[in-house]
Amino acid sequence: MVDSPPSHDLSLGASVFVSVLTPPGRAAVATVAVEGEGAVAAVSRFFHLARGRQLEDIPVRRIVYGEWRADQDRQHPSVGEGVVVCRMAPQRVEVHAHGGRAAVANIVASLVSVGCQEIAWQDWVKTAEPNALAAEARVALAEARTQRAAAILLDQYRGALARAVEEISQDLHVGRMQNASQQLDQLLDRAPLGLHLTRPWRIVLAGRPNVGKSSLINALVGYQRAIVHDQPGVTRDVVTAATALDGWPVELADTAGVRESDDPLEAAGVARTRDVLQTADVVALVFDATQDWTADDAALLAAKPGALVVHNKCDLPSIAASGRPAGIHVSAVTGLGLEELKLAMTAQMAPNPPLPGAAVPFAARQVGLLHEAQRQLTAQEHAAAQDCLQRLLAPASL
Ligand SMILES: Nc1nc2c(ncn2[C@@H]2O[C@H](COP(=O)(O)OP(=O)(O)OP(=O)(O)O)[C@@H](O)[C@H]2O)c(=O)[nH]1
Ligand SMILES: [Mg+2]
Incomplete structure (x- = not known):
């Protein structure tokens, strides 16, 4: 039938x-x-x-x-x-x-x-899930790339952020405005880290040609990701590699060596380097310790004052040239100084890592509402601030 x-x-x-x-x-x-x-x-x-x-x-x-x-x-x-x-x-x-x-x-x-x-x-x-925070944590957990990121997101899934928001809401309710404001500040301080749990930090290595940027990327990730050659101007595009530093998800980016060039291909690579430097979370400027410190080096550094300064090729006799700034001395060939370099990168990325169980906002929606709550609190608009907190705690809507 x-x-x-x-x-x-x-x-x-x-x-x-x-x-x-x-x-x-x-x-x-x-x-x-x-x-x-x-x-x-x-x-x-x-x-x-x-x-x-x-x-x-x-x-x-x-x-x-x-x-x-x-x-x-x-x-x-x-x-x-x-x-x-x-x-x-x-x-x-x-x-x-x-x-x-x-x-x-x-x-x-x-x-x-x-x-x-x-x-x-x-x-x-x-x-x-019972509320939007739990639903967001569950989605974020699926996107976590490292165990350390996942552990923090799991804390939020288990309610760390929801409890913190409830406490702030309670402070508002009973008129402890200063307490509420301090707690909001503390949460917002952790937001940059929280947002990176699902979107890796971007670390860009930049510098003049032939200083050893590609060699350093390869040494940091532990395999031959980028082409290394003794000719300057080898890397033409942005070459990225995903890895973890101290348990934090990062994307390392190798770039074309910065110099003036008549070659349109190389010039395009240098333009791309400048673009990627704009969006970097951490910039490591690499210099060649065997070469004189030049005005070009100084100009590069002046353009990126917050950058980590890395003097490479320290396995070779260095030139203690006048003007060379303090920095991290490394060798991409022997591995000298690489641990110190990783520590310095981590310190810039996550200067105050949260303790286990701490509340950490990790999604743009949450950070936006927390900022808005703080703004309303500063403007003495207590009901509006409370409304932001309740929207954070509300059930998720389709
Ligand atoms: N002795 C020594 N040589 C190095 C070191 N790092 C890089 N080199 C050499 O320096 C040359 C250039 O290295 P690359 O890593 O290609 O340099 P780069 O900065 O990426 O160069 P471009 O892509 O052209 O901008 C190669 O011959 C490397 O073997 C180092 O720490 N010690
Ligand atoms: Mg290169």
Whole structure:
């Protein structure tokens, strides 16, 4: 017997969400979550258990195996996808299928055809977490690149930031305005670090040609990322490498050596160096310790007063030239001074790392609302400040 053709007869409206929880790409297993009133009915439309059993009758958290038959397959009952299904809650079902894109797309398309609404997993998280801070932490956790970043985000997922915001709100409520303001300041001080937990710090190595920038990048990441050559003007583009320093996620950028050049290609590389210097979180200016200190070197340094000063090639006899400023003495060849260089970079990136369990804002929305709360507090607009805090603590909205 052939089943009836597909129809939108479940009257789901937009009340059932379907979301792929696993990342795209090839993997052994993919998970599709279906949630909302009618979720079980929607899945039952396509999921066939052995011996005619019904999903409605399966207890919550019992894992069952069966076949997913998209409507077009109903003409050919032998074509079906083996899936594992579990009702995680009365109105929430997870479908675990083979991890290929086709199987996942097939399942999602089936559910959408009966009125389910597909949403991104980041939006699905909003429906699953009690408030926006927890939902944001869960999304950020998936983006964390290092264990240290993940540990701080996990603290926030467990409520560190929410508790701090609640305390500030309570201070406002009982008129402890100075306390509230100090706590807001403390949170905002941690915001630059928090925002980098999911967006690595950018460290740019710049300097004149042939001073050893590419060699230093390679020594810092531990493999041959950039081409090194004894001719000046080798690096023409910005070459980046992802790594971690003291557990913090960073992106190191090697750049074209800065000099005037008639070669349009090299000039384009130098222009790109200047661009990337604008967006750097940390700039390390590299100089060649075996060469005289020149007016060009001094001009480079003057243009970037906050930069770390790195004197490279210290394995060779250095020139104690007059005018050479203090700096970190390193050798990309022997590794001399590299630990000191890493420490100096880390100190610029994260001068006051938070203690375990500390509240750290980590998303632009949070930082914006905290700034606004502080502004309103300064303007004595206490109700408006309280409103910002309540918006931070509110449930996430889709
Ligand atoms: N002895 C010694 N040689 C080095 C050191 N660092 C780099 N060199 C040499 O210096 C030359 C230039 O090195 P690169 O790393 O290509 O220099 P760069 O600054 O990237 O040069 P451009 O890309 O042309 O701007 C190569 O011959 C390297 O082997 C060092 O610490 N000690
Ligand atoms: Mg280079």
